[in-house]
Amino acid sequence: MARPQMLVFTYHKAGTTLFHYTLRKLAERLNLRLATLFGMARKIDPAIDIVLLGHSLPGFQIARSFRAIRVVRDPRDIWVSSYLYHRRTDEAWCTNTDFDQTAPITWPRVDLSFQHRPEPWKREWLSRLSGKSYQQNLLLRDQEAGLQFELDGYTACTLDAMRA
Numbered sequence: 001m002a003r004p005q006m007l008v009f010t011y012h013k014a015g016t017t018l019f020h021y022t023l024r025k026l027a028e029r030l031n032l033r034l035a036t037l038f039g040m041a042r043k044i045d046p047a048i049d050i051v052l053l054g055h056s057l058p059g060f061q062i063a064r065s066f067r068a069i070r071v072v073r074d075p076r077d078i079w080v081s082s083y084l085y086h087r088r089t090d091e092a093w094c095t096n097t098d099f100d101q102t103a104p105i106t107w108p109r110v111d112l113s114f115q116h117r118p119e120p121w122k123r124e125w126l127s128r129l130s131g132k133s134y135q136q137n138l139l140l141r142d143q144e145a146g147l148q149f150e151l152d153g154y155t156a157c158t159l160d161a162m163r164a
Helices: 016-030 075-088 119-128 134-139 143-152 154-163
Strands: 005-009 034-037 050-053 066-070
Touching: 016 034, 016 050, 075 134, 075 143, 075 154, 134 143, 143 154
Parallel strands: 005 050, 005 066, 034 050
Antiparallel strands: none
8 A cells, every 4th residue: 555645735935945955855765756736736646746836826636545734824924924925036927027817827927826717807906016027016115115015915925824
């Protein structure tokens, strides 16, 4: 009988990078196969031993016995960490200035974690940016207003996913 598949559910700014590097070392040492999936995970290859779901968006049926952990972080830490990260990252969705609302709206116009959302939601997301990248919206505001923009934006989506 095959050992159970290991599923690790994380969220943006909740230790995903740390878990990725740790799990990679573990997989190498134990000769296991590792996959890291971002956005909505539509399927998981049952031959993979360890699966890191970077946005905790499972849209699949489990095809193998499994064990899972879910990594959460204090929401206040996620908020501040996201604010600081989004101010300096070069991730394409965060620096995107292509606000074309023609469907399908996908990365890099929106983050991978938003691609599964309905088109009207994604159009509203793009409209909220008022013609500036997400990052520009943070950089052009003072700290208090930037933190509020972050809390109402990406952080709100992360916290909603954690609550769900």
